[in-house]
Amino acid sequence: MRAVVEQLEASRIREVANEGLGRPDVLKFWFGESDEVTPAFIRDAAMASLQAGETFYAQNLGLPELREALAVYTDGLHPGRGAAHWVDRLAVTSGGVNGLMLASQALVQAGDEVVAVTPVWPNLVAQPLIMGAQVRRVPLRVVADGPRAGAWALDMDALLAAITPATRLLVVNAPNNPTGWTLGADEQRAILAHCRRTGTWILADEVYERVYFAGDTPNGTAPSFLDVAQPDDRVIVAHSFSKSFLMTGWRLGWLVLPSTLTATFSKLIEYNTSCAPVFVQRAAAVALQRGQEVTPALVAHLRVCRDTLVPRLRALPGVILGEPSGGMYAFFRLEGHGDCLQTAKHLVREAGLGLAPGSAFGPEAAGWLRWCFASRDTDRLVQGADRLRRWQAL
Amino acid sequence: MRAVVEQLEASRIREVANEGLGRPDVLKFWFGESDEVTPAFIRDAAMASLQAGETFYAQNLGLPELREALAVYTDGLHPGRGAAHWVDRLAVTSGGVNGLMLASQALVQAGDEVVAVTPVWPNLVAQPLIMGAQVRRVPLRVVADGPRAGAWALDMDALLAAITPATRLLVVNAPNNPTGWTLGADEQRAILAHCRRTGTWILADEVYERVYFAGDTPNGTAPSFLDVAQPDDRVIVAHSFSKSFLMTGWRLGWLVLPSTLTATFSKLIEYNTSCAPVFVQRAAAVALQRGQEVTPALVAHLRVCRDTLVPRLRALPGVILGEPSGGMYAFFRLEGHGDCLQTAKHLVREAGLGLAPGSAFGPEAAGWLRWCFASRDTDRLVQGADRLRRWQAL
Numbered sequence: 204m205r206a207v208v209e210q211l212e213a214s215r216i217r218e219v220a221n222e223g224l225g226r227p228d229v230l231k232f233w234f235g236e237s238d239e240v241t242p243a244f245i246r247d248a249a250m251a252s253l254q255a256g257e258t259f260y261a262q263n264l265g266l267p268e269l270r271e272a273l274a275v276y277t278d279g280l281h282p283g284r285g286a287a288h289w290v291d292r293l294a295v296t297s298g299g300v301n302g303l304m305l306a307s308q309a310l311v312q313a314g315d316e317v318v319a320v321t322p323v324w325p326n327l328v329a330q331p332l333i334m335g336a337q338v339r340r341v342p343l344r345v346v347a348d349g350p351r352a353g354a355w356a357l358d359m360d361a362l363l364a365a366i367t368p369a370t371r372l373l374v375v376n377a378p379n380n381p382t383g384w385t386l387g388a389d390e391q392r393a394i395l396a397h398c399r400r401t402g403t404w405i406l407a408d409e410v411y412e413r414v415y416f417a418g419d420t421p422n423g424t425a426p427s428f429l430d431v432a433q434p435d436d437r438v439i440v441a442h443s444f445s446k447s448f449l450m451t452g453w454r455l456g457w458l459v460l461p462s463t464l465t466a467t468f469s470k471l472i473e474y475n476t477s478c479a480p481v482f483v484q485r486a487a488a489v490a491l492q493r494g495q496e497v498t499p500a501l502v503a504h505l506r507v508c509r510d511t512l513v514p515r516l517r518a519l520p521g522v523i524l525g526e527p528s529g530g531m532y533a534f535f536r537l538e539g540h541g542d543c544l545q546t547a548k549h550l551v552r553e554a555g556l557g558l559a560p561g562s563a564f565g566p567e568a569a570g571w572l573r574w575c576f577a578s579r580d581t582d583r584l585v586q587g588a589d590r591l592r593r594w595q596a597l
Numbered sequence: 598m599r600a601v602v603e604q605l606e607a608s609r610i611r612e613v614a615n616e617g618l619g620r621p622d623v624l625k626f627w628f629g630e631s632d633e634v635t636p637a638f639i640r641d642a643a644m645a646s647l648q649a650g651e652t653f654y655a656q657n658l659g660l661p662e663l664r665e666a667l668a669v670y671t672d673g674l675h676p677g678r679g680a681a682h683w684v685d686r687l688a689v690t691s692g693g694v695n696g697l698m699l700a701s702q703a704l705v706q707a708g709d710e711v712v713a714v715t716p717v718w719p720n721l722v723a724q725p726l727i728m729g730a731q732v733r734r735v736p737l738r739v740v741a742d743g744p745r746a747g748a749w750a751l752d753m754d755a756l757l758a759a760i761t762p763a764t765r766l767l768v769v770n771a772p773n774n775p776t777g778w779t780l781g782a783d784e785q786r787a788i789l790a791h792c793r794r795t796g797t798w799i800l801a802d803e804v805y806e807r808v809y810f811a812g813d814t815p816n817g818t819a820p821s822f823l824d825v826a827q828p829d830d831r832v833i834v835a836h837s838f839s840k841s842f843l844m845t846g847w848r849l850g851w852l853v854l855p856s857t858l859t860a861t862f863s864k865l866i867e868y869n870t871s872c873a874p875v876f877v878q879r880a881a882a883v884a885l886q887r888g889q890e891v892t893p894a895l896v897a898h899l900r901v902c903r904d905t906l907v908p909r910l911r912a913l914p915g916v917i918l919g920e921p922s923g924g925m926y927a928f929f930r931l932e933g934h935g936d937c938l939q940t941a942k943h944l945v946r947e948a949g950l951g952l953a954p955g956s957a958f959g960p961e962a963a964g965w966l967r968w969c970f971a972s973r974d975t976d977r978l979v980q981g982a983d984r985l986r987r988w989q990a991l
Contacts, residue, residue, distance in 0.1 A: 204703055205704065205706050211861070211864045212864075213860065213863075214864075236654055241652035246647045246650075246652070249647055250644045253640045253644055256634035256635075258635035258640065258846045259846045260630055260845050261846065297691050297695075297848065298871060300867075300868065300869070300871050301691075301869060301870045304869050308602065309599060312601070312707065313707030326867065326868050329864075330868055333702050335706055449652070451653055452874050452875050454691065454870055467602060467605070470605045470606075470608075470723075471605075474698060474723045474727060475695060476870065477692060478846075479848065482846075483874065
């Protein structure tokens with residue numbers, strides 16, 4: 204086996220989750236998904252497709268029906284070019300993570316240098332490693348003082364200094380998993396201008412685009428590289444149905460590409476998964492068409508979740524926590540508990556509380572804990588915070 | 598974009614299929630799938646899972662229920678070790694092709710040398726290229742005379758001479774798509790013995806294991822590397838639900854691995870697609886449990902399909918065709934029509950007959966045509982052969 208693959212880290216989140224096997228009493232907030240089932244009308248669309256016998260191969264790039272719906276959706280969020288512009292820039296993928304892997308395959312080869320803004324969910328860094336690249340991490344910094352103390356922020360000078368003409372690819376996930384950090388449009392413009400000079404591709408994981416709470420954009424979504432980039436810029440944006448449509452288990456995502464790359468991604472899809480199931484794509488098309496019934500209420504509820512959990516955590520002794528402006532995670536440090544992997548295991552065993560260790564997202568986040576607050580029932584968040592409080596008092 | 602990825606060939610099958618867009622009158626035999634819908638009881642299992650709200654992430658390696666069912670299935674086909682032996686050697690993948698891509702990621706890095714037995718469906722060769730390897734093709738040879746004239750056969754000396762200590766990986770697909778060539782157990786033993794000496798991994802694509810007509814094995818399945826290899830041999834076998842269970846569009850497969858690799862493949866799955874949908878896996882588990890209701894009748898029907906089509910093709914002037922002993926393809930040469938891509942396009946336009954050009958499977962197969970005979974209605978095969986006959990007379 205290849206050494207680089209063998210050395211990929213096993214998931215520390217799963218290592219913690221294993222502590223909770225057979226423990227139904229544990230309140231589980233460790234994985235990045237809501238505990239809410241996909242809405243019935245979306246599941247119904249998949250069932251109707253199965254009933255109709257749609258069990259054959261589909262187009263590599265996705266069903267035309269779904270690509271059309273995605274084009275309308277994209278134009279709605281990033282208006283100005285018209286839906287027709289987007290159709291040729293879309294590739295439906297077998298999950299957001301699959302789209303990101305395809306992008307690494309297209310852009311990265313052995314010896315390439317990749318810059319990643321970290322901490323970040325581990326897959327984004329592992330993918331270029333699998334393709335043989337060197338990954339240089341540019342850490343976000345924790346704000347020390349003031350109203351945003353405990354939040355993570357970009358050191359733009361450090362990032363731009365790290366991206367040189369030798370940098371093949373920048374991978375950046377904002378709104379960020381795990382930190383809740385987001386990128387502003389001006390920052391995106393600055394990064395893009397710099398990457399134009401260095402010839403660096405930007406792979407932007409924007410799957411939390413809709414899960415944005417800052418309220419400082421016209422349509423409520425997080426700033427996107429799609430709003431600042433030209434169609435032929437070296438920018439690929441990855442999306443997923445998982446977070447905005449409560450469809451984690453469906454494994455469906457999409458990429459927005461420069462149109463000159465679309466045919467190549469069609470080939471890469473053929474060689475990786477060939478296509479996504481038709482019945483899954485039918486469900487996704489309905490999710491987009493009736494998205495107004497899902498996403499706005501979901502985002503409003505996630506804000507309630509955040510506003511339920513964050514003050515309760517901040518009220519606990521030794522908690523350092525900035526309010527996340529996007530995503531669905533409270534990311535916090537517990538003073539006096541430096542080994543977050545052990546802390547997370549202790550919390551499972553001793554408090555019945557399931558959190559993800561920050562070190563799963565990079566050494567920069569050692570000592571931190573990630574709490575996914577996407578909970579249908581906000582009482583679970585209250586109970587979880589109580590468990591943490593009582594555990595601290597043990 | 599990476600040059601190697603940009604240079605990957607676009608599908609010549611799809612290039613031909615594009616000729617038939619909006620032509621419902623074309624009899625389509627170009628893709629490698631049956632025209633039969635997945636059996637209702639399998640679809641019902643997926644619908645029940647969706648109805649029950651199983652829309653969340655699953656384990657990277659697959660649902661325990663499905664892995665258990667696969668272990669029982671594997672032990673049934675390759676008896677002697679017991680089902681428990683296989684559980685730790687299984688990884689559920691997002692299609693057979695996805696499993697093969699994971700294997701290339703695990704085993705192949707830039708500069709590695711890979712040997713491929715060809716002609717073969719293009720994905721098997723493209724995957725190591727994406728990982729930066731050099732691929733050396735070892736062509737099957739067409740039998741010139743005798744009862745097997747027109748069939749493709751392995752030149753064992755040429756294959757073993759091509760596999761040296763510098764060879765990282767051998768990829769071999771038998772029963773073979775497109776040629777219908779199969780490997781015998783003695784040949785598998787010889788290849789394995791040689792690869793043990795050279796330290797070469799074997800990646801065996803055995804997705805047509807069940808679609809075997811020779812009748813020379815105890816349980817009717819094609820000879821498998823699993824029957825000749827030891828558990829810790831450097832052998833990975835790829836499987837799929839697509840062909841044996843009429844589930845092409847579901848995108849579900851599995852790998853059989855040395856148990857020491859399973860944890861690494863769990864990570865690779867996380868970084869590629871993370872998991873297969875639970876509702877797809879539930880359907881697959883039912884397909885395995887009630888497989889006796891599907892696969893034997895399917896294989897018997899495919900034999901009827903083969904025996905309907907092959908004699909009719911052989912009766913046509915200039916057709917060179919060996920009877921396939923496995924798989925679901927009639928692979929034949931039409932004398933006087935050397936450019937098979939153009940021939941296939943002509944056949945669509947002029948005969949209403951949709952076949953795949955042999956050159957899609959490698960330069961060795963230029964001048965050949967692939968006809969997928971997996972047709973629910975054998976009359977379609979008769980009509981297709983008639984169309985070819987009439988076209989020849991034009």
